[in-house]
Amino acid sequence: MSVESRIFEICTAFFFLCAIVYGVLSHEVVGIACLTLTGGLSLIIGTYFRFVSRRLEGRPEDNPDAEVSDGAGDMGFFSPGSYWPIGLAAGATMVAVSIAYFMVWAIVISVVVLLFMIGGLLFEYHLPPSH
Template identity: 70%
Template sequence: MKVESRIFDVITAFFFIAAIAYTFIAKEPVGIAALFLTGGLGLIIGTYFRFVSRRLESRPEDNPLAEVSDGAGDVGFFSPGSYWPIGLAGAAALVAIALAFFYIWLLVIGAVLLFIAVGGLVFEYHIRPAEH
């Protein structure tokens, strides 16, 4: 996670320097606020990654002397075929359309469908404990 925190540190520095330069050059308040807020968001993410990297063991990506074979092995479980991401994308699109046209009734329907799709995706492989 140290590599990721360094990436966000660079992003944060860039946006803060760009915001300071934009303040003196353009003097346009919305752009100034957007650049400073973007730098602040980069700072939040970089700080989170730095905080998490202290708690986790070192990964091959964090070791400059690591070999490619150091990262070999299981990465995790990935579903071989799931239809929940399609439903999730459709529900998210419905919520976006409802927000764009400000249809509250459609927003409620889309939010319910979005919660159902997220729940279906999260609990797709959940197995109940056996009853005795």
């Protein structure tokens, strides 16, 4: 995960540099705070990736001399045909619209629908087969 941590470290430096330049040119407190907090969040993610990369064995992405064939192989299991992501998107949309219009009854219903869809996606292959 060295590549990912390097990307976030570069983003962190960019955001802090932008905050300094923005502060010098505009003297606006809100923009300076937003850019500084963005740099801080990027620093947190980059630091996390740096700590995780120390515990993992080297990946082909981290080796500059790696070949494309070094990354070949099984990448994991991906569901060939699942309808749960569509329901998950619909549930998330319902939550967002309910919050936007602040309809408390709709927020409650949409959160229940969203949790049901998350559970369905999570346990899709962990349920016993139906006969």
